[in-house]
Amino acid sequence: MLSLRVRMRTTPIPQSKNVNLDLSTPLQLIGRSGEFQRIVEVLAQDGDLLITGVPGSGRRTLVRGGAEEVGAVVLEVDCIRATDGGRFLQLLAEAISQNWQPEKIHNWVTQTESEFFGFHPESKLKLLRPLSEKQLWQAFELLLELPQIMAIDLNQRVVLILQSFPHIRSWDRNGLWEITFRRKIKAHTHVSYVLIATIAETGNYADEDNYPLETLQLPPLSRDILAMWAREILHTAKLTFDPRSAALQLFLDAAQGHIGDAIALIRRLQTSTRADGLISEQDVQQAIEGLLKDLSMTYESLLMLLPANQVHLLECLALDPTEKPQSKDYIQKHGLSRGGSLQGALTGLQHKGLIYGAEQGYRLALPLLALWLQQRLS
Known part of the structure; x- marks a missing residue:
């Protein structure tokens, strides 16, 4: 998890009586x-x-x-x-x-x-x-x-x-x-x-x-917190993940602690018309596939705006996640450029908010983009 850096104060912080x-x-x-x-x-x-x-x-x-x-x-x-x-x-x-x-x-x-x-x-x-x-x-x-x-x-x-x-x-x-x-x-x-x-x-x-x-x-949310949030949101629509299936696990795997992608999936799941109100593993999979289809044009446009070396690195990290993209083995395996070109691509993707840094193992910061790339390249 990323660290939360907060400057320590030597004086007590006044609390407003109107802030609860x-x-x-x-x-x-x-x-x-x-x-x-x-x-x-x-x-x-x-x-x-x-x-x-x-x-x-x-x-x-x-x-x-x-x-x-x-x-x-x-x-x-x-x-x-x-x-x-x-x-x-x-x-x-x-x-x-x-x-x-x-x-x-x-x-x-x-x-x-x-x-x-x-x-x-x-x-x-x-x-x-x-x-x-x-x-x-x-x-x-x-x-x-x-x-x-x-x-x-x-x-x-x-x-x-x-x-x-x-x-x-x-x-x-x-x-x-x-x-x-x-x-x-x-x-x-x-x-x-x-x-x-x-x-x-x-x-x-x-x-x-x-x-x-x-x-x-702001690091990604933990799986437990995201699961609690999703259950509460769905409860308002009288829906719940079917406890007999892996629906919740599939949802959490797709969202990867990213609140924006989780919200997009929840909105899809809230349109469910199942009489029993239970969300199955198939329902979650259909929501993911439908969302990826809708986002396809957005993601295609995003790739067109990136330099070729950043696109290549992004695809590599989506298909083959690693905590050491600078390693000799990873560079040789995926035909990446050595030295400054690779570091420049890593830095560029981080500044665009598309990947995390070393603290999060250089994984893609937008989980649905990672799934879309995996689907596109498979």
Whole structure:
């Protein structure tokens, strides 16, 4: 299991009388209660977070739940869509527009007398184009003040969730936007930011002295916890795994502790119309096969976006899992490239959240993708 790295504090953590962690945690967060409690504590104290895990591990669900516990307004920006600095600013402006009254935004634009932003009839804060590089930077610094102003006006905390935040490095080559962003938000007493990334990003935030950033890692759920969760979910639909069959074991083998893939399978199983309410091994197998068929085009598109060496390595790890893909025997067996090419492929797949690192034995992080590859290549 991956380790959960949490900075120890020397002072006691104040507990809000309005936060009831154990009773208010929704069913989807079963197995993440420790991480959920820590998120609530950090956000309640104006802290900032880096949450790492693979897609579908519950990162955003945990943060949204934690923000709700502390009564915060949530702003979300998908950094994959931020293809440059101007696009990043526009996405942030849109997130603010969705969570603040139009008249307040209009007043802010008027009061700042900004040449960079405009307020349009559809009640949206817009970045005026075109802007020079200098103007874009000035607009960036100006806009970063707005979440604090918004929080004070609403008398609520603001939590800014930045999904796939490391993606901005594709255009922020010198890290200037990233450093300035962290410095600005850290100075705001009513705003927290949460960076959501893959596990490979865990060690990439070295400036802890100036801008402390607590890191939470989300490992796969254990089989026991996932089994309990699945039973509870299915119980609401008056369904249960047939105890006389291997249905539950087949479900757990397919999900491999991945909450996203487990949810997709549960949704399939909930459509069962069996009169006795018992889910058989055949029902689970049919659900898996149907889901793989529906996901086939998505997975084909994913492979088309990957470099050839990453596709080859992904296929090898799906068909022949190993904890030592760098070993001489494994390289020779599958015709892999030696040295930097192999390590580059491993690193690339980890940064994309497609495989785990050495802690999880380099296994595929998306179990249904692994099953699809096995089916496709067999």
